[in-house]
Amino acid sequence: MVGTLVLTRHGQSEWNELNLFTGWKDPKLTKQGEAEAKKGGEELKKFGYTDFDMAFTSDLTRAQSTLGIQLKEIGQEDLPTKKDQALNERDYGELTGLNKDDARKKWGEEQVHIWRRSFDVPPPGGESLKLTADRVLPYYEKEIKPEVLKGKKVLVTAHGNSLRAMIMNLENMTGEQIVNTELATGVPIVYKIDESGKVVEKKILE
Numbered sequence: 001m002v003g004t005l006v007l008t009r010h011g012q013s014e015w016n017e018l019n020l021f022t023g024w025k026d027p028k029l030t031k032q033g034e035a036e037a038k039k040g041g042e043e044l045k046k047f048g049y050t051d052f053d054m055a056f057t058s059d060l061t062r063a064q065s066t067l068g069i070q071l072k073e074i075g076q077e078d079l080p081t082k083k084d085q086a087l088n089e090r091d092y093g094e095l096t097g098l099n100k101d102d103a104r105k106k107w108g109e110e111q112v113h114i115w116r117r118s119f120d121v122p123p124p125g126g127e128s129l130k131l132t133a134d135r136v137l138p139y140y141e142k143e144i145k146p147e148v149l150k151g152k153k154v155l156v157t158a159h160g161n162s163l164r165a166m167i168m169n170l171e172n173m174t175g176e177q178i179v180n181t182e183l184a185t186g187v188p189i190v191y192k193i194d195e196s197g198k199v200v201e202k203k204i205l206e
């Protein structure tokens, strides 16, 4: 039996547009973000992904709104959905709300890059990708993966770094490899997974 797991990063948020570190803050989608979510939904429909068994999303508005737009597009607005803060974006700590260019001026390009894209160096008071994975992956293993292994079709709409944690696990990537993987906003990534948990197919719907 082969299950389907579709991962989507939320569309552009108001703080993405303003180039601010966002983390656990809760800005809404921009018009562009809504359009990206709609396009992702259209791609799902075009490729026949219109019969999901369940969905998962975070506790944050930008992910929930993106999921809602996708579900409307594929005619599954009543799909059973679990929301959990385990799937939230990584906590950016003291960087939250700061402009990314201003942060580079204050701490230097290299330090800010280390905070954003090293695997295990957390920003002050916040989470590294490793710490993010430490709370995302137990939830994934307990709630999401068992459904996929049963052959279900599961849609997960969340955030750049919570999805990176899952992708690292699915594709057996190292910390170094995953930090340099950029996820486009609103673009569904489809994994077909066999009952042993092995990825048998990956497709990016863009």
Ligand SMILES: O=C(O)[C@@H](CO)OP(=O)(O)O
Pocket: 016, 020, 021, 022, 023, 089, 090, 092, 116, 160, 161
């Ligand atoms: O600001 C954030 O919360 C994240 C995602 O937008 O940024 P980064 O690209 O640094 O992971």
